Amino acid sequence: MSFTKLDQLGHKLEALEHALAILGADEATHMAVGGGEKRAEAMAALAGMHHRQATAPEIADWIEAAEGETLSEEQQTALREFRRQYTNMTCLPTEFVERQTTARMRCEQLWRDLRAKNDWAGFLPALEGVIALVREEAAMRAEALGLAPYDALMEQYDPGHRAADITPVLSELKTFLKGFVPEALAVQEERLAKTPLRPLSGVYAIERQRELGLAMMAAVGFDLTHGSLSVSHHPFCGGVPSDVRITTRYKTTEFLSSLMGVLHETGHAMYEQNLPKQWSHWPLGKARGMAMHESQSLFVEKQLGRNPAFWDWALPLVEQHLGESWSKADILPHVHLVKPGLIRVDADEVTYPLHVILRFELEQDLVSGKLNAVDLPEAWDAKMRDYLGLSTIDTPQDGPMQDVHWPGGAFGYFPSYTLGAMMAAQQWAALEKQHPAVNDDVAKGRFDAVTDWRRQNIWSQASRFSTPEIMERATGEKLNAAYFTSHLKERYGA
Amino acid sequence: MSFTKLDQLGHKLEALEHALAILGADEATHMAVGGGEKRAEAMAALAGMHHRQATAPEIADWIEAAEGETLSEEQQTALREFRRQYTNMTCLPTEFVERQTTARMRCEQLWRDLRAKNDWAGFLPALEGVIALVREEAAMRAEALGLAPYDALMEQYDPGHRAADITPVLSELKTFLKGFVPEALAVQEERLAKTPLRPLSGVYAIERQRELGLAMMAAVGFDLTHGSLSVSHHPFCGGVPSDVRITTRYKTTEFLSSLMGVLHETGHAMYEQNLPKQWSHWPLGKARGMAMHESQSLFVEKQLGRNPAFWDWALPLVEQHLGESWSKADILPHVHLVKPGLIRVDADEVTYPLHVILRFELEQDLVSGKLNAVDLPEAWDAKMRDYLGLSTIDTPQDGPMQDVHWPGGAFGYFPSYTLGAMMAAQQWAALEKQHPAVNDDVAKGRFDAVTDWRRQNIWSQASRFSTPEIMERATGEKLNAAYFTSHLKERYGA
Numbered sequence: 001m002s003f004t005k006l007d008q009l010g011h012k013l014e015a016l017e018h019a020l021a022i023l024g025a026d027e028a029t030h031m032a033v034g035g036g037e038k039r040a041e042a043m044a045a046l047a048g049m050h051h052r053q054a055t056a057p058e059i060a061d062w063i064e065a066a067e068g069e070t071l072s073e074e075q076q077t078a079l080r081e082f083r084r085q086y087t088n089m090t091c092l093p094t095e096f097v098e099r100q101t102t103a104r105m106r107c108e109q110l111w112r113d114l115r116a117k118n119d120w121a122g123f124l125p126a127l128e129g130v131i132a133l134v135r136e137e138a139a140m141r142a143e144a145l146g147l148a149p150y151d152a153l154m155e156q157y158d159p160g161h162r163a164a165d166i167t168p169v170l171s172e173l174k175t176f177l178k179g180f181v182p183e184a185l186a187v188q189e190e191r192l193a194k195t196p197l198r199p200l201s202g203v204y205a206i207e208r209q210r211e212l213g214l215a216m217m218a219a220v221g222f223d224l225t226h227g228s229l230s231v232s233h234h235p236f237c238g239g240v241p242s243d244v245r246i247t248t249r250y251k252t253t254e255f256l257s258s259l260m261g262v263l264h265e266t267g268h269a270m271y272e273q274n275l276p277k278q279w280s281h282w283p284l285g286k287a288r289g290m291a292m293h294e295s296q297s298l299f300v301e302k303q304l305g306r307n308p309a310f311w312d313w314a315l316p317l318v319e320q321h322l323g324e325s326w327s328k329a330d331i332l333p334h335v336h337l338v339k340p341g342l343i344r345v346d347a348d349e350v351t352y353p354l355h356v357i358l359r360f361e362l363e364q365d366l367v368s369g370k371l372n373a374v375d376l377p378e379a380w381d382a383k384m385r386d387y388l389g390l391s392t393i394d395t396p397q398d399g400p401m402q403d404v405h406w407p408g409g410a411f412g413y414f415p416s417y418t419l420g421a422m423m424a425a426q427q428w429a430a431l432e433k434q435h436p437a438v439n440d441d442v443a444k445g446r447f448d449a450v451t452d453w454r455r456q457n458i459w460s461q462a463s464r465f466s467t468p469e470i471m472e473r474a475t476g477e478k479l480n481a482a483y484f485t486s487h488l489k490e491r492y493g494a
Numbered sequence: 495m496s497f498t499k500l501d502q503l504g505h506k507l508e509a510l511e512h513a514l515a516i517l518g519a520d521e522a523t524h525m526a527v528g529g530g531e532k533r534a535e536a537m538a539a540l541a542g543m544h545h546r547q548a549t550a551p552e553i554a555d556w557i558e559a560a561e562g563e564t565l566s567e568e569q570q571t572a573l574r575e576f577r578r579q580y581t582n583m584t585c586l587p588t589e590f591v592e593r594q595t596t597a598r599m600r601c602e603q604l605w606r607d608l609r610a611k612n613d614w615a616g617f618l619p620a621l622e623g624v625i626a627l628v629r630e631e632a633a634m635r636a637e638a639l640g641l642a643p644y645d646a647l648m649e650q651y652d653p654g655h656r657a658a659d660i661t662p663v664l665s666e667l668k669t670f671l672k673g674f675v676p677e678a679l680a681v682q683e684e685r686l687a688k689t690p691l692r693p694l695s696g697v698y699a700i701e702r703q704r705e706l707g708l709a710m711m712a713a714v715g716f717d718l719t720h721g722s723l724s725v726s727h728h729p730f731c732g733g734v735p736s737d738v739r740i741t742t743r744y745k746t747t748e749f750l751s752s753l754m755g756v757l758h759e760t761g762h763a764m765y766e767q768n769l770p771k772q773w774s775h776w777p778l779g780k781a782r783g784m785a786m787h788e789s790q791s792l793f794v795e796k797q798l799g800r801n802p803a804f805w806d807w808a809l810p811l812v813e814q815h816l817g818e819s820w821s822k823a824d825i826l827p828h829v830h831l832v833k834p835g836l837i838r839v840d841a842d843e844v845t846y847p848l849h850v851i852l853r854f855e856l857e858q859d860l861v862s863g864k865l866n867a868v869d870l871p872e873a874w875d876a877k878m879r880d881y882l883g884l885s886t887i888d889t890p891q892d893g894p895m896q897d898v899h900w901p902g903g904a905f906g907y908f909p910s911y912t913l914g915a916m917m918a919a920q921q922w923a924a925l926e927k928q929h930p931a932v933n934d935d936v937a938k939g940r941f942d943a944v945t946d947w948r949r950q951n952i953w954s955q956a957s958r959f960s961t962p963e964i965m966e967r968a969t970g971e972k973l974n975a976a977y978f979t980s981h982l983k984e985r986y987g988a
């Protein structure tokens with residue numbers, strides 16, 4: 001039976017993915033500093049084995065044959081995702097992938113070096129090379145998938161979202177935010193004029209912060225028997241569903257940013273931990289995509305962790321671990337601080353979407369050829385001044401050289417961040433409709449109803465449906481900006 | 495060129511071995527408790543890929559063809575080790591290996607359960623099954639290698655050692671120890687009557703003990719940029735040469751046993767760290783075998799760490815980290831404590847070889863059929879009373895159920911421990927002949943000459959020669975018991 005062959009292949013691929021995931025997490029946390037070269041060699045060889053096994057020509061025959069077999073509904077769905085994975089992995093010729101990998105690696109290395117030096121001119125030719133290849137890639141993926149070129153790129157990260165569907169939603173959000181950011185800033189200024197920000201500074205031992213983080217992770221539902229918290233330079237969520245590795249970094253002078261980061265990664269981790277175990281070796285059993293993943297992390301960070309009700313429960317826990325006593329009036333202005341800036345990853349939840357929309361607009365034009373890399377600094381600066389009133393014309397390092405995504409060839413990825421934020425708000429609203437007392441629960445540190453809703457509507461679905469389908473089934477309506485803008489108005493508005 | 499095919503195969507196998515080694519070390523140190531099942535699945539699948547790739551039938555053709563190619567001397571030696579690995583891995587039929595794996599796993603599981611219950615009768619049938627299979631295995635390996643059955647088993651762990659060669663050496667040592675153990679005990683009793691043992695008890699924070707261990711590791715030559723120290727239930731040396739993972743476990747009431755364990759694993763680690771890097775993907779580049787490996791760990795633990803001169807340098811370091819001040823007169827009676835006991839892994843360096851010789855004698859008879867498992871408790875007890883004056887007749891859990899080796903099917907492994915102890919003493923003597931002031935160096939914490947000798951004579955040789963050949967080249971004579979017995983007489987004698 002051909003489906004059985006796919007099933008067996010799934011087990012082999014899962015083992016290699018397990019090794020790659022743990023080796024990757026280990027590299028960032030526990031590896032000896034001199035172990036990198038051999039680790040890179042080993043991971044490249046394992047990734048090569050995975051790619052060869054996942055793209056073997058006979059798989060096309062197995063898929064085709066399996067489509068003629070009598071399969072359960074579950075197997076049929078699994079088969080659809082086997083096909084999706086196979087098509088996405090095989091639609092580019094090997095020769096092209098090798099050329100592209102070389103160009104991306106070279107551009108990323110240059111980026112690491114030249115961003116620090118604010119050297120746009122030196123970086124430009126490498127970025128132009130990557131963009132030329134991404135245009136070729138988009139055309140080939142479009143052909144294979146029957147999608148528009150930019151949609152075909154997005155499809156890798158976020159199955160089912162189409163520019164034609166998300167553009168109106170993001171446009172509406174942009175229009176809202178261009179008016180709302182000044183409003184939120186005015187509200188904040190007025191409040192801070194009355195009650196100045198009380199600093200949260202102090203000396204917080206790393207071990208204490210770690211214990212606090214672990215206590216919050218456990219409380220919101222992270223399964224500590226199937227995951228752990230470590231330290232790394234860049235926080236991430238990695239590992240495997242049976243052993244999810246999340247990381248943070250600590251400053252001894254400040255605890256809030258690390259703690260919010262821990263909650264964010266906890267959201268990613270809970271998605272992985274609660275995927276259906278019986279499908280773990282099938283593409284069907286994987287998390288749906290980057291937007292859905294980000295909706296899960298942002299849900300825990302923003303809908304829970306930055307929710308005022310959360311701090312009713314959290315403040316005593318913070319005091320217990322850090323030995324300092326703050327009121328909600330002390331801490332919420334920090335938790336909700338709005339500060340327009342140049343850097344996306346440092347942005348608050350009000351201004352963050354404008355960073356993403358800027359990139360979404362520019363990268364569509366880069367892929368279509370309407371915009372060329374040489375014109376990026378001006379285009380970026382124009383939008384930045386328009387959306388946030390800030391200029392990057394003299395600091396390309398904080399403009400188009402800011403992120404690793406483009407040098408790394410990841411076009412079509414950026415929308416996921418803000419789609420995730422809107423999805424999280426819409427999920428919260430659907431949950432609140434079903435459990436009107438959810439804020440009371442949160443204020444008492446009771447997250448069971450929240451977890452049940454998320455397990456039933458998101459996690460258990462894995463890749464059964466496309467991202468928009470899962471959203472519509474979970475919330476009863478198509479993704480829209482209304483819940484997110486309401487959320488912002490309630491939290492930051494006049 | 496066929497040699498090139500073997501070379502490329504070596505790179506693939508190295509990547510899988512890298513993954514298995516890091517996943518194995520991770521499992522014992524950083525894995526979440528619930529991650530074991532999926533980890534076992536992944537590792538079994540990766541081990542299966544490794545085995546299939548390493549035993550593919552076409553490799554036999556490549557080896558044969560390569561033997562007709564014009565190769566450098568280095569390539570010829572590499573080819574010899576490719577053949578040795580291939581022969582050792584393919585001389586058992588797959589059907590047999592599967593049957594044996596099942597029997598071993600079942601017997602190991604039973605052992606874990608029944609040893610705690612002292613239930614020999616319940617354990618016996620499983621052990622009989624394993625022994626029946628090991629007799630079959632020995633016959634097949636003997637046939638393939640042209641060796642005697644027991645030698646063919648030893649060959650897996652310790653290439654080149656033959657029972658006919660090591661038996662006289664171990665017999666001489668046994669004769670010596672049967673007289674020497676009582677002498678050493680009398681000397682110790684007399685000394686302790688004069689100066690009672692001063693307890694080293696106190697409260698030693700784990701972090702302090704860890705820092706002390708790291709300081710000693712670095713001082714004796716462990717490269718901390720290519721390895722690390724963690725905690726695990728059973729101490730081990732794992733990982734890969736570019737990133738060697740050693741572990742220990744701590745008691746807060748006592749520091750010496752953990753510290754000696756760290757030095758032991760440091761010895762294993764330094765061998766791995768200093769293997770020739772250009773051969774890392776060939777069997778030739780691997781450590782020679784278990785006896786040689788144990789000689790390296792025992793060298794650091796016994797020749798260095800339990801050397802009185804070592805404590806001239808080490809005591810101030812201990813004081814600096816643990817804040818307590820002892821004299822050599824306080825600490826050496828602990829470092830050199832002799833105490834006959836039932837348990838091999840707890841034994842001191844004087845009585846340890848008798849535990850090994852007992853097993854070496856019994857397992858030869860088990861393999862040949864002269865002895866059957868049913869008669870083991872009596873046979874074990876008789877030797878235990880003869881060698882150490884202790885009885886295990888009522889406690890099989892501390893007799894033939896003591897070790898995991900036999901339930902796990904590892905016959906021919908035990909001699910490595912004591913061969914390693916003798917090899918370490920003989921290496922030290924050869925080094926001392928070349929550097930008569932080596933004890934002065936050690937007393938000053940200078941280990942350069944020691945490290946240089948070991949690198950040149952042992953580590954850089956990897957698997958270029960058999961174990962006895964490496965020893966003879968390094969020390970100028972065949973392995974013999976004289977250096978080890980001198981070492982014991984000097985340290986423990988009247």
Ligand SMILES: [Zn+2]
Pocket residue numbers: 264268294297
């Ligand atoms: Zn995230």
Ligand SMILES: [Zn+2]
Pocket residue numbers: 758762788791
């Ligand atoms: Zn050892």
